[in-house]
Amino acid sequence: MARRDPAEMPSQRVITSGLARFGVWGTTLLASWMLALLVLQVLFGRQLERIQTLQLGRDLALNVRLTELTLERYPPALISELTGLELLVSQQPSRPTKETQGMAQRRQELQQVLCSRLTHCPELRPAPNRSGTPEVWIELFSPLEPVWLRTPLPMARAWPPQPMLLLLALVSAVVITGVLYLLLDVARPLRKLEDAVSRVGEDNDRDPIPEQGAPEVRRISRRFNAMVRRLAEAQRERVTMLAGIAHDLRAPLTRLQFRLSMPELNADERTRCQSDLDALERITGQFLLYAGGGEREEYVVCPLDQWLAETVAGQPSNQLQLQLSSISARIRPIALGRAVSNLVDNAFSYGTTPVVVRLRKTGSEVAIEVWDQGQGIPSSDWERALQPFQRLDSARGRQGHCGLGLAIVNHVVRTHEGKINFRQGNGDPGRFGVIINLPRG
Template identity: 55%
Template sequence: MRIGGGWSQSVRSLLGWSGVAIGCWGLCLLALQALFGRQIEGLQSVQLGRELALNVRLTELALERYPPHLVSELTGLDLAVRFRPPMEGSASPFLQRQAKVLQHQLCQRLAHCPMVEASGRSRVVWIELISPLEPVWLRVPLRSPMAWPPEPTLLGSSLVAAAVITGALFLLLEVEQPLRRLEKVLSRVGEGEDPEAVPARGAPEVKRLTHRFNAMVQRLAATRQERATMLAGIAHDLRAPITRLQFRLSLPSLSVAERDRCANDLEALERITEQFLLFAGGGDGEEAIELPLDQLLAEVSSSHSSDQLHLDLEPMQILVRPVAISRAVANLIDNAFSHGSPPVLLRLRRRLDGCSIEVWDQGDGMPADQWDRALQPFQRLDESRGRQGHCGLGLAIVAHVAQLHGGTLSRLPADMNGEDCDSVGGRFGLQLLLPFPLKG
């Protein structure tokens, strides 16, 4: 059934485009006849005048010895014996011009200049012949600009024009529009969304590309779901031993040294579990709300002492996802204390199109060629920190939150810290840009 449906759809498409091609050919032929039919018939009138000159001369010689009806039967010419030709309505200006062209050609090629009269209704011209006994007129029909079959030149030109127009329409409707629709959906996939399947429309090649794209999107969605499920499951499984460790630490039988070691291990497990949960959740389903961002950042940094973490927050209202932003800023602060040296500066500044959140420390920072690697999940520039509860998800979570808000995460050199640089001593900074319109 599927194969038959595909064949029937292909046949309908072929018949439809064949009808479009025939319609374009008819329209192009009419347009060319309207535009160039007059010029072509003017040239044909010149050629007809040359041919009629010989017929007129031979007919006049024959009329000197034979009657008109016999000459008409022998030559096949339409001869009429009368003083004036029958005028069937007034001739159009173009028909009159044709009659003058014919008369001019005959006058150039004959010893005398015959009279040429145009009859409008039947599109004919009457040419007066020299006869010794009675007046004789030669009836010559003229071709209409819209006559069928059309002139070969116009016919060929219209076929070429129809082929070009049909090809352009095919590329526009069957290739360009489906590819543009596919491009829009692809941009949504690049932004982390899971769009619905794209309808397979257009040329067969575009349909095959659409089917493969839909299959890719389904695989990406399944992989993302499996990753989130796996990370959530790992984090959930780690919760149980963490709880048991906390219970054992509360027992009085442990020595102080063992209790400190267990506490350090427990803190590392909690940090790893929290990072897994943050990376698995990602904050994608959180609704954005308008809030005072400076107060939110002050609350996030409240666990650090004022001599270790300096705050420089400009009051502002902005539309953000509060939980995701809190996690991202907390990761930046933790990254500054873990990889840099205190004191740390947390700065919030207003911009024309949003705001800038900067975290500065006194460390040496990281090389520029390792920045892209640092943003990848489970990548640790310092492998020794894996034993301290660092699983390489901190900056990856911040980059994901920035992308979720339509912003960016970037590194800042020391010369960018123009404010309070001497008092704080910031040497390396990370900047989170949120390009949302400010509300206050």
């Protein structure tokens, strides 16, 4: 048994999918055409009947007038033989056994047209149906004997429809199908894609968006899903790398702790080792915080004043001032607590006490502010301070930091759809502040 080339299978699926879509939209076009034709028949069928009746009345008025002029000099039989018109000399022409309401109405409308175009108003009577088309007798003005002219009375056709209606219905069907195509195969998949693009960065492990819609939209969706997969892989590699670095640092930390426990070290060496140990502990903690990120933590609604008081409870109370308003908001408490703790630690480490933590409303946002009385960061370095692994040694250089503190804060604030700002104050409540603005919702 011959094996099928795997490379041919995607192309065959594409062809099959294309044929199926062509069949669906072809059926939609046909159904739209029939629906538009039905609607146009209902809306404009009566108007077309009137137009046909008016045109027929104009032609018949000319024939009636010429025939009446000819009857003044020639007999009806000769006129009928020469012109092909069917003339009948009779007081009472034959009638059909039954006349429908539509035929009667059409006959009356034709009589009104003839009366408006002739000097006299001729009488119209129904004639027996011989060829499937309704016919009428038209009374001619003859000075010698009563003469009737027999003529067909075309009715509006239900099927096949008028060519004009067919063309209008086809144009309407193309427009309707095009609008449906844009709404279902272009606009709706693009809205899903737009929604997915707006959430890029929040959670890269979500399910890929379905590849639906027009071929161009499917290609864009396919490439977007590939991009999200690459971002997720990069995120996992970053977490793995940082976690590995933190894990590798644990081994020398353990050895340092063991050596510090040995009695051979003097006081100076023990102090230096303890300082190195604290620095490594701080670096390891920052790596772990930056690797964690807090994206998987659920949002909860909590009172921010109580949450902030608990978050900074471990700081010296005589060097920390709290100015908290009673506000509730929806946050990730653990991740945001780490960010605020980083800011407070930085204020104590690099600023001048007292440190002020303030919570207040600013319109539709909540502002969490951490102020100290130091010189702070120069405004030219504010943007660089938020980047990872950026140590501003000239302003805040201190051992045991790897430049991730403010990067962690910025990352957590962005996951809360907020923003972080720096501000130079005039001493009330501090000289340098870092402000976190969060939406209350």
